[in-house]
Amino acid sequence: DSGVTQTPKHLITATGQRVTLRCSPRSGDLSVYWYQQSLDQGLQFLIQYYNGEERAKGNILERFSAQQFPDLHSELNLSSLELGDSALYFCASSATGFGETQYFGPGTRLLVL
Amino acid sequence: QQPVQSPQAVILREGEDAVINCSSSKALYSVHWYRQKHGEAPVFLMILLKGGEQKGHDKISASFNEKKQQSSLYLTASQLSYSGTYFCGTELGSGGSNYKLTFGKGTLLTVNP
Numbered sequence: 001d002s003g004v005t006q007t008p009k010h011l012i013t014a015t016g017q018r019v020t021l022r023c024s025p026r027s028g029d030l031s032v033y034w035y036q037q038s039l040d041q042g043l044q045f046l047i048q049y050y051n052g053e054e055r056a057k058g059n060i061l062e063r064f065s066a067q068q069f070p071d072l073h074s075e076l077n078l079s080s081l082e083l084g085d086s087a088l089y090f091c092a093s094s095a096t097g098f099g100e101t102q103y104f105g106p107g108t109r110l111l112v113l
Numbered sequence: 114q115q116p117v118q119s120p121q122a123v124i125l126r127e128g129e130d131a132v133i134n135c136s137s138s139k140a141l142y143s144v145h146w147y148r149q150k151h152g153e154a155p156v157f158l159m160i161l162l163k164g165g166e167q168k169g170h171d172k173i174s175a176s177f178n179e180k181k182q183q184s185s186l187y188l189t190a191s192q193l194s195y196s197g198t199y200f201c202g203t204e205l206g207s208g209g210s211n212y213k214l215t216f217g218k219g220t221l222l223t224v225n226p
Binding site: 042057098100103104107 | 145147153154155156157160200204213214215216217218219
């Protein structure tokens, strides 16, 4: 158990819909990362937040957005969902956000039908 | 910018050794190694920072050759529990998008009895 929690564990929805994935970092960690993992794209970095501020952006689509709240939990919003958005979405956290261990949550498996 | 891992897959018998390589075309600040079992989250193994240090715990160790921008993960006297997909992740440095951790495509390691 990494100490990072993600909800929900599984999500099934239809194309065109919008979903919100939630992540609570390990106690004391200030940085949160979001990753997407699919068979064809592998493990891809989406976005990183540090203490409420966006720090780095990766291959995140414009239909996706995220934020980190004052209590440090984070949400990833996925809208206008397409079949290709079906994937495992991981959240990870670290203490300060650079050159250090990232602890991964169990992931949310999203299936878009 | 994605690091290149080799080999793509390796099959071992229990007790045999393996080396997994991770190469980048860019100067690296750090290399992270993770192991992921099917359907589970990636689990941190170790991190190597610029400076060419070698790290290890138990029978798994890694090195970072700064001149070649290459890291190698060494698994000795492999155990059945070592089976999984090994990912290297690289950070280019501090500032802006360099914060992001970019993962290789992974090396599938199978250890048979």
